[in-house]
Amino acid sequence: MGARGSMSLSGGGQRESPDVLAWNTPRRLSSASFGRSGLAQVPYCPVPLSLGDMIPGRLSSARPWTMLEGIMRGAVRTPAGLRLSRLLPQQGHPRPLSMGCVDCTKHREPPGKKPLSEKKLKKHFVDCRRVLVRGGGGGSGMSCFHSEPRKEFGGPDGGDGGSGGHVILRVDRQVKSLSSVRSQYQGFSGEDGGSKNCSGRGGAALYIRVPVGTLVKEGDKVIADLSCPGDEYIAAHGGAGGKGNRFFLANDNRAPVTCTPGEPGQERVLHLELKTVAHAGMVGFPNAGKSSLLRVISNAKPAVASYPFTTLKPHVGIVHYADHQQLAVADIPGIIQGAHQNRGLGLSFLRHLERCRFLLFVVDLALPEPWTQLEHLKYELEKYKEGLSSRPHVVIGNKIDLPQARAHLAPLQAHLGQEVIALSALTGENLEQLLLHLKVLYDAYVEAELGQGCQPLRW
Ligand SMILES: Nc1nc2c(ncn2[C@@H]2O[C@H](COP(=O)(O)OP(=O)(O)OP(=O)(O)O)[C@@H](O)[C@H]2O)c(=O)[nH]1
Numbered sequence: 070m071g072a073r074g075s076m077s078l079s080g081g082g083q084r085e086s087p088d089v090l091a092w093n094t095p096r097r098l099s100s101a102s103f104g105r106s107g108l109a110q111v112p113y114c115p116v117p118l119s120l121g122d123m124i125p126g127r128l129s130s131a132r133p134w135t136m137l138e139g140i141m142r143g144a145v146r147t148p149a150g151l152r153l154s155r156l157l158p159q160q161g162h163p164r165p166l167s168m169g170c171v172d173c174t175k176h177r178e179p180p181g182k183k184p185l186s187e188k189k190l191k192k193h194f195v196d197c198r199r200v201l202v203r204g205g206g207g208g209s210g211m212s213c214f215h216s217e218p219r220k221e222f223g224g225p226d227g228g229d230g231g232s233g234g235h236v237i238l239r240v241d242r243q244v245k246s247l248s249s250v251r252s253q254y255q256g257f258s259g260e261d262g263g264s265k266n267c268s269g270r271g272g273a274a275l276y277i278r279v280p281v282g283t284l285v286k287e288g289d290k291v292i293a294d295l296s297c298p299g300d301e302y303i304a305a306h307g308g309a310g311g312k313g314n315r316f317f318l319a320n321d322n323r324a325p326v327t328c329t330p331g332e333p334g335q336e337r338v339l340h341l342e343l344k345t346v347a348h349a350g351m352v353g354f355p356n357a358g359k360s361s362l363l364r365v366i367s368n369a370k371p372a373v374a375s376y377p378f379t380t381l382k383p384h385v386g387i388v389h390y391a392d393h394q395q396l397a398v399a400d401i402p403g404i405i406q407g408a409h410q411n412r413g414l415g416l417s418f419l420r421h422l423e424r425c426r427f428l429l430f431v432v433d434l435a436l437p438e439p440w441t442q443l444e445h446l447k448y449e450l451e452k453y454k455e456g457l458s459s460r461p462h463v464v465i466g467n468k469i470d471l472p473q474a475r476a477h478l479a480p481l482q483a484h485l486g487q488e489v490i491a492l493s494a495l496t497g498e499n500l501e502q503l504l505l506h507l508k509v510l511y512d513a514y515v516e517a518e519l520g521q522g523c524q525p526l527r528w
C-alpha cells in the first residue's frame with residue numbers, strides 16, 4: 070500500500086510513534102481520498118485538507134490510516150498557492166511532526182515590514198488625480214442557425230453578447246492617498262454571444278480603490294462625494310451587449326442574419342480630489358509646532374524640524390480616549406501671511422480643512438505679539454472660504470516651556486478675550502487640558518449630529 074510502502078523507505082527502519090506524522094516527500098491529496106464533501110480530515114491537522122493541498126508524505130501506520138492510505142499519491146501543487154511543504158523539514162530528514170497545515174503556524178512572526186520613511190510618504194501622497202475611465206465594451210451578438218441531422222434549417226439561434234463591465238470607484242479605508250490611482254482604466258469587455266442561443270458572459274466590474282474623502286468632479290461639477298468607507302460610484306458604465314440573430318426573428322423574417330455589435334463602454338475624464346476627513350484640523354504658521362503636537366497626542370509621526378514648511382502634505386493622527394472614542398486630528402502645512410496670493414504653499418491645501426468639524430489654531434507663544442498670528446490665520450482662512458474661521462475652535466499657545474512664552478501668554482489672553490490652552494509639545498506640559506477640551510468639542514459635535522438625525526463621523 071502507498072503509505073506503508075513509503076514509510077519503510079523514509080523511516081530508515083526506525084520504529085515510529087503512532088502519534089506522530091512523519092515527513093518524507095510532499096504528496097498531493099488525490100481525488101480518491103475525498104468523500105462527497107471534497108475534504109479530508111487528516112489527524113493532528115485542525116483543518117480539513119482539500120484536493121491539491123500539500124500534506125506530509127508519510128504517516129504512522131499504527132493509527133487508523135485507512136482513509137489516508139489512498140491519498141498519498143501525486144506531486145506538489147496547491148490551487149491557492151499554498152505549499153504546506155514549505156513549513157515542513159527538508160526531504161531526507163524525517164522528523165516527528167504533529168502539524169500539517171498553515172493554521173498550525175499562525176504563531177510565527179510575519180517577516181518584518183519597514184515603516185515608510187517620511188520622505189517616501191511625502192513622495193507617495195497625492196491628493197489630486199485626473200483619470201480617464203472607459204467602461205468595458207459589450208460583446209457582439211452571434212449570427213448562426215440551428216442545425217442537426219434531419220433538421221437542416223432549424224432557425225436562428227445566435228445568442229446576445231454580454232454587457233461590458235462597469236468601472237467603479239470604491240472607498241477603501243486602507244488607502245490613504247490617490248497615489249495608487251492610475252491615469253487610465255479600461256473596464257472588462259463582455260463576451261460575444263454563441264450559437265445555440267448562448268449569451269456571452271458579462272464583463273466583470275473593475276474597482277478602483279480610493280481613500281475616504283474622495284471628491285469626484287467632472288469639469289467643475291462635483292458628481293460624487295465618497296466620504297464613507299464602502300461608498301461606491303460607477304465612474305463609467307459598460308457598453309450593452311449586441312443582439313444575436315435570434316433576436317431579429319419575426320413573422321415576416323423567419324431566417325434573419327442580422328446581428329449587432331456590442332456598444333462601446335462609457336468614456337469619461339474625472340478629477341479625483343482628496344479632502345482629508347478628520348474631526349479636528351490644526352492650523353498655524355510654519356514652525357508653530359503643529360507636527361510636534363500631533364506626534365505627542367496621537368500615533369501619527371509627521372516630520373518635525375526647525376525650518377518652515379517641514380510638513381508639505383496633510384497627516385492624520387488618531388487620538389484614543391479611555392472610553393474607546395477615537396478622534397482624528399489633521400496636521401496640514403503651515404500658512405503664512407499672503408497665502409491667498411499664493412505665497413508659501415498657497416491655500417490649495419486648505420481644502421483638507423473643509424471637512425474638519427472643528428479647528429485647532431496653533432500659535433507660537435515664543436514670538437512677540439502672538440495674537441497677530443491668529444488674526445492672519447483667520448484672515449487667510451476667510452479668504453479661502455467664507456465662514457471657515459468661525460467654526461468651533463480652540464486656540465493653543467505652544468512652546469510655553471520657553472521663558473519668553475510665559476510673558477506673552479497673559480497679553481494674548483487679554484487681547485483675544487477667550488481661553489488659550491498654553492502647552493508645550495516638547496515637554497508635554499498641559500497636554501491633558503488640550504485632550505479634555507478636544508473631547509468636549511467632539512462630544513458636542515456628536516450630540517449635534519445625532520440631534521439632526523445624522524450619523525457622526527466615527528474613526
Ligand atoms: N521649545 C519648544 N520647541 C518646540 C515645541 N514644539 C515644537 N518645537 C520646535 O519647533 C520646531 C518646529 O516644529 P514643527 O512641529 O515641525 O512645526 P510645524 O508647525 O509642524 O512646522 P511646519 O511643518 O513647517 O508647518 C521644531 O524644531 C520643534 O522642535 C515646544 O513646545 N517647545
Ligand SMILES: [Mg+2]
Binds near residue numbers: 372373
Ligand atoms: Mg509640520
